[in-house]
Structures are given as C-alpha cells and as structure tokens.
Amino acid sequence: MKLIKLDAIDSTNDFLKALSSRDELANFTVVTAENQTKGKGQMGSKWESESGKNLIMSVLVKDFIPENEQVFNLSLIVSLSVIQVLKSLNIPDLSIKWPNDIMSYNKKIGGILIENTIKSDGRIVSVVGLGLNVNQTNFDELPHASSLAVILGNTLEKEILPELIIEKIKEKIDSWSVSASIFWDDYFHSLFRKGIPMPFKNLDLNAGVQNFMGIIQGVSSIGKLQVLLEDDSVSEFDIKEVQMLY
Structure with missing residues (x-):
C-alpha cells in the first residue's frame, strides 16, 4: 500500500483525483491528511473535522467496477470493510x-464519498473518500455525531486504521466474484433502521407529499433505497430524492 501523508489539504479526494490524472498510480494508493479545509460529503455537504483528531483518507480503486450499473458494489464493499474493522475495535x-x-447506536461516526471517473478507454477509476471520527470529543454543533473515543471512553491510534481498512477492502474485492451475494446479505442486515417505521422527507420538488412514513425494506442492485409505503407499495429512491428523519 502506497501511503501519501499530508499535513493539510483542501480535499484528499480532489488531491488524489488530480494526482491519478497525471501519474500512473498504483492501485490502492492512499492519501491521508491531518486537516482538510474543504471536506465533502454526500450531495455537496461539508465534512467537518477537528485538525489532527480524526481519520481523513482517500484511496484509489481501479479495475473493479466494469460498468456504471455496478458502481454501488464498491460503496457496499467499503462500508462493510469499515464496519468489520470497527467491530474488531469493539x-x-x-x-x-x-x-x-x-453509525454506532443512532450517532454518525463516519462517512464515505466515492467519486468515479470514466477513462478514455472506458475503464472506471474510483476515488474513495472516508472520514471517520476517531479522537474528536466535542460535537456541540453536531448533535447526531459521535466518535470512537467518545464511545469507548479512550483515545485510539488512528494511524493504524488506514492499513486495516485497505486490507479488508482488498479482501472483499478479491473474493467478490464468489462472495457477492454474501456481502449483499451482510449489507442488508447492517442497514440502519431497516424494518422499523420511520419518517422520511421527499426531496423531489415535484412530489405532492413532502414528508411521509415508510419502512426500509432493502437496497436495489444499483443502490436505490427500497421503502414500503403506507399503501403497501414499495418505492425506490436515490440519494437525491429522499432523506431519513430520525
């Protein structure tokens, strides 16, 4: 694993994307930073992190996604890999x-942002950004957030985490062809609030009903959330169409 350590950067994802466009980087090249000034989350949201306290990393993943319809497979693999490492840390x-x-309990401790680029030869190259709250303990402005240190009651050596996470990602990618159905089952069973009635906000401005009740049933093969509605129908939503209210 090639590791590039930075003190401060605007975005590790942007840095790695720019680097990969100029150089023939090795697969699973990792960039970490102590501070990130323009961290990104889903749908353009900001990722806030105290300098030096948390894990901020991006990893280059090549030669795994063969076509656009399968991009969610990488999201699934990375999520499960992080969960597996955190379980090993109790x-x-x-x-x-x-x-x-x-999530741990009902608190967010990490977020993943995957950005895909289609090369001129048709290959899909991914930059996986991961922010993980490790030793930050002040979340006064973020009531839905927590960290490993808060949950465990002690600080951790965050420097050990990138290698542990990349090792799990590699293992799952290597065994994907024979274990994909098992990984999908693991992902379904790991879904937050799956099977529990909860409110949602419809982000589609053309929709008549903005807030509605539903029950998460699962996720489609292309990553859409499947929700059982009050009329017993099941609707699918992408990330830009719905928000969980909890």
Whole structure:
C-alpha cells in the first residue's frame, strides 16, 4: 500500500483525483491528511473535522467496477470493510445508514464519498473518500455525531486504521466474484433502521407529499433505497430524492 501523508489539504479526494490524472498510480494508493479545509460529503455537504483528531483518507480503486450499473458494489464493499474493522475495535451497535454513513447506536461516526471517473478507454477509476471520527470529543454543533473515543471512553491510534481498512477492502474485492451475494446479505442486515417505521422527507420538488412514513425494506442492485409505503407499495429512491428523519 502506497501511503501519501499530508499535513493539510483542501480535499484528499480532489488531491488524489488530480494526482491519478497525471501519474500512473498504483492501485490502492492512499492519501491521508491531518486537516482538510474543504471536506465533502454526500450531495455537496461539508465534512467537518477537528485538525489532527480524526481519520481523513482517500484511496484509489481501479479495475473493479466494469460498468456504471455496478458502481454501488464498491460503496457496499467499503462500508462493510469499515464496519468489520470497527467491530474488531469493539465499537458497539454498528450499522450503515444508507447509502454509506457509518453509525454506532443512532450517532454518525463516519462517512464515505466515492467519486468515479470514466477513462478514455472506458475503464472506471474510483476515488474513495472516508472520514471517520476517531479522537474528536466535542460535537456541540453536531448533535447526531459521535466518535470512537467518545464511545469507548479512550483515545485510539488512528494511524493504524488506514492499513486495516485497505486490507479488508482488498479482501472483499478479491473474493467478490464468489462472495457477492454474501456481502449483499451482510449489507442488508447492517442497514440502519431497516424494518422499523420511520419518517422520511421527499426531496423531489415535484412530489405532492413532502414528508411521509415508510419502512426500509432493502437496497436495489444499483443502490436505490427500497421503502414500503403506507399503501403497501414499495418505492425506490436515490440519494437525491429522499432523506431519513430520525
């Protein structure tokens, strides 16, 4: 694993994307930063992190996604890999809030942002960004957030995490062809609030009903959230169409 350590950067994802466009980087090249000034989350949201306290990393993944319809497979693999590493650290009550937020109890402790680029030869190259709250303890402005240190009651050596996570990602990619159905089952069973009635907000401005009740049933093969509605129909939503209210 090639590791590039930075003190501060605007975005590790942007840095790695720019680097990969100029150089023939090795697969699973990792960039970490102590501070990130323009961290990104899903749908353009900001990822806030105290300098030096948390894991901020991006990893280059090549030669795994063969076509656009399968891009969610990588999101699934990365989410499960992070969950597996955190379980080994005795983090309790872990779940994945669709599509790929990492939760402990009902608190967000990590987020994943995957950006895909289609090369001129048709190959899909991915940059996987991961933010994981490790040793930050002040979340006064973020009531739905927590960290490994808060949950465990002690600080951790965050430097050990990138290698552990990349090792699990590699293992799952290597065994995907024979274990895909098992990984999908693991992802379904790990879904936050799956099977529990909960409110949602419809983000589609053309929709008549903005807030509605539903029950998460699962996720489609292309990553859409499947929700059982009050009329017993099941609707599918992408990340830009719906928001969980909890």
